[in-house]
Amino acid sequence: MAAPRRCPVMWDIMEEHLEEAAFLANQWQRACRSPDYCLHEVAQGPETRLRAHLDGLACAGPEAPERILMPWLESDRSEEVFVAALALLATGAPLDWVLPFFEDEPGPRRVAISRALSLARHEGIPGLLRSREFHAHPRLQAEAIRVLCLRGEALGSETLLPLLRSESSELKAAALKAVRDDTPTVRTLLESALGSQSPDVRIAAGQTALVLGYPAALQALRRPLDSTAPEAARALAVLAAAGQAEDVARMAAALAIPGLESAALWALGHSGWRHAAELCLEAMKHERTARLAGEAFSRVTGLRLEGDFARPSTLEEHGLPPFEEDDLDADLVPSPEATLPLPDAAAVARWWMKEKDRFPPKTRYLRGQPISPEGVWKALATEPMRGRGQLALDLAVQTQGAVRFDTCTWTKRQAEVLATGMASARQGRQRFTAR
Known part of the structure; x- marks a missing residue:
């Protein structure tokens, strides 16, 4: 036929x-x-x-x-x-x-x-990338490692050890972020990288060491950075995941540095401390930082910035400009920050005066609840997309790398993983990469 x-x-x-x-x-x-x-x-x-x-x-x-x-x-x-x-x-x-x-x-x-x-x-991606990447330019090797990590591929110590000794800062930083196994040789190289003169290498080593539970990680992350460098923002974010109350002072100092306000408010919100919320309350009074400060305050306390706690944006108050005054070359797509609610600082301050006593200063909070691995796991399903990567880092730190959740894969796959719960993943501190 x-x-x-x-x-x-x-x-x-x-x-x-x-x-x-x-x-x-x-x-x-x-x-x-x-x-x-x-x-x-x-x-x-x-x-x-x-x-x-x-x-x-x-x-x-x-x-x-x-x-x-x-x-x-x-x-x-x-x-x-x-x-x-x-x-x-x-x-x-x-x-x-x-x-x-x-x-x-x-x-x-x-x-x-x-x-x-x-x-x-x-099926060919993992093997073919691995066979090609280690004979290529260091920058290409670094990109290939990042791809493999995003795919949830486990790069063993045997693969990573030569790269951890690379002279290329970019390649070494990528390899450091890919480390999962805490072997004696890896530990030696990781501890050496914590003292690197390269901020990229030092922060990558600090993040991995923090997840693996190395005490020396915080010391490396707390080293002063050029306030204008993007590495400073990354260091603040990793310090926020560390969850140490003493680092709130470093975040507060960064809040006073032009160009670092956004990173400082991000870190304060994810640090979860009561004092961090109070610093955000002060930053709400300034138009330049009000939205980000409101987002951070809400992340700690759980207060929803709506109704009496929000005020109209300039566009809502005045509407669209006349056609002849409109900037036709302006970017019509707002940044993620521009869509955040604009808090009414006075109303929020009044709320805080009534509610602050239920936030003991020695407890970390996420949306008004004490932070725990289980709470962060649940938040990954319900929190706004902006900030979920930071939550995943926080979860990895809290479980010392036992639970790693990929927020970069397809969201349908993420939802399936979240639906299974994390209890089984934590039994016996088994390594679990949720992707």
Whole structure:
């Protein structure tokens, strides 16, 4: 009997799938760091729609890679590169079709390819990356390690030891973040890295050492940093996960440094201490820091900034500007911070005067409840997307690396992992990577 005839592919429809997927990829990535979305809203909204269009592209057959996907890999728009790479990998195409773009110069295209490689289900990715990465440029090796870690791949000590001795700060920092096993040799290299002159290496070592429970980690993270360097913000975030009350003073000092206010408020909110909430209360009085301070205060105390505790934004008060006064070159997409509620500092202060006695100063809080691994686990399912990565770091520190949760994978997968609970993962302090 003759084989059934295959219906012709409607290439105009496939092009529409690709264009819609690129648009939705942009929406999805914004939602994944937004204060206005939680996990199930991303999973049921932009992610479901994005993956539906990717599934549609998978129906295009063997001609799709060459006809529509490969050309998009050379696009200047990162979201187009991202969806083209994901769709191409879903067809089972050889990785050699994608990897030349991964090996390209650093920039948006490589970032998009890396993101696709970290999410794609392609059996060849782990092995092929490992076989190629260790013969490449150190910067490419570092990127490959980051991809493997995002995929939840375990890089053993045998693989990491040569990289931990690298002269490249970027490669050494990436390898330090990938460490999971606390062996004597790794411990020696990790403790040496804690004294590195490179802030990137020192902070990466500090974060890993903190998760593994090394006492020396805090000393390295507390070393002074150039206040204008991005490393300072990262150090503050890791110190927040450490949860030491004495570090609130360092965060308060950073709050007075121009350029570090946002990082300081972020750290104060995640530190969970009563004194941190009071510092945020003061920062609410200043227009420049009011939204971020309100977010941080709410994270500690659980107060919802709505109704009497919020005030209208400038746009809500005055509406849109006249057409002739509108800046047509302005970025029309607000930053995640711009969508945060604007607190009424006086109303919040009155609330705090009534409620502060139920916050003992020697307890850490998350949304008004004492912080615990179980509480953080539950919060990963309900908290806004913005800040969940910090919660995952906090969870890893609290469990000394026994529980690691990946907030960068597909949200549907995250929801499935969260639904299983963490009790079994913590029995016997078993290593558990939730991805």
